[in-house]
Amino acid sequence: MIDLIALEKNIERFSSSQSLEDENKDEMLKIFSDFKTALNTGLIRAAKPIDDTWIVHHWVKKGILLGFRLGHIVDQSIDESFRFFDKSTYPLRKMGEGDGVRIVPGGSSIRDGSYLGKQITCMPPMYINVGAYVDDGTMIDSHALVGSCAQIGKRVHLSAGAQIGGVLEPIGAMPVIIEDDVLVGGNTGIYEGTIVRKAAIIGAGVILTGSTPVYDLVKETLYRRTYDQPLEIPSGAVVIPGSRPITSGMGQEWGLSVATPIIIKYRDDKTDTASALENLLRSV
Template sequence: MSALQDEIEHLWTRYDDGDVGADSAGEDEYATLDAFLDALEAGEIRAAEKHGNAWEANEWVKQGILLNFGLRSIGQYEHGGVTYNDVLPLAETDAYSDRGSRNTPDGTVVRRGAHVGSDCILMSPAFVNIGARVGDGTLVDSCDTVGSCAQIGANVKLGANTLIGGVLEPVENAPVIVEDNVSLGAGCRVTSGFVVGENSVVGENTLLTPRIPVYDLVEEEVLYGELPADRRAFTRFVESSISDHDLFEGGAYKPAVVATDLETETLEATEREEVLRD
């Protein structure tokens, strides 16, 4: 992919310098952008990769996505009898069945430049945005959104009405990561580049974002922006620093996430309170 990377980076420099734009891009530029989108959909390139224990954004891939918005004009397209206006058509899904994947009708949308692996199930209405990667054997359930550049691993279950946020800009920031064999309960929200470690199970309606602390009871530490691998996580509310404010009685509480060992089904309420207060 080094040749394609060189072409995208060169085109990005020209675009950034104002040498090329939507009104001046031609066949050569569009051929580069089309080859880039094809490589994304084929899974040959991706918006982020794991190096050692850390996920890092591939800046040039995110630049290529932004170039598709900056160098293309809005056109009219048809999908399911509906006319829509965008700079890109939706992804072609004819080959999904060849690799054992299915996307149910009436509202399932995969945008051009998104990768959907083998043996996946996309239940309607679900939306997978440009640059997103859905690994083999993953279920994207009804009313789910997989945001731009989000990296979803293999054999993941995204419960119904789950939101996986997108991180397209700034290009150096890694997107939301959900590693292999994760199960997210219905109504979960994962945003702002949060990393969900492999084999984890997350309770329904849990909000995972770098602004909310994760109380990891396994390693007895407080984390931000990540849930370690092999954890069972759920939402709790802990006392806020403004609990003693004169304007209200009864205390104020803020959300937190508690992470336990996968083998620990539940903790007694008194044990949870003791850990959180410590």
């Protein structure tokens, strides 16, 4: 049983230490090992919802960063020709048949310190980084990235080439959040603490960063990040790639446009059909 209060206190203590040389190395490694166990089992998370509000757990992000300071480069090669070198504190996560996760052979990696629920399918190659939380029934397709601290909900489909950016620093920054039943289409990019609310659809090719304005044609509203709030895509929104003309200067003179995601509609039966996943393919 891990004492989470003591764990948080110790992580805070070591994180604020200027030089880890003066600390007890064995004690630190034991605490960091408990910390990763708590991440792997979903006991702790980089961010957690309280009702509809996501709260960042700063100390968890500090603990992840501490792991990079604590570790040294070690040989993690599979054999003589398949060679890897990474921090000793971040090996691959140990997985077994009983985990309820299907890892289809071929070039995928799941880093230690990440949570995976049940009935998850991982198509190769995909990567799940430290601090990521992936909930039950989610499908992670080929070439998808679940970046550090990203929080992925239940029954999400991360399509081929979907990039969910990692957010470790600054410590207070919101990770990328993808809530339950979202479809993240192929070749998308979701970065910088964006929150995609339940059952939204991010159409193929959409890129969302903290600086991206998103035009909602249905509610006639413009969404963008503010000083203290991340960019948020409303529940059930269907976002597609769009463009808007530049209306001043040389951009206007040359007839240029910039890319702008557009909420074209809210989910309906047609969208459900277009985004339905084949259950047989997902069975674990």
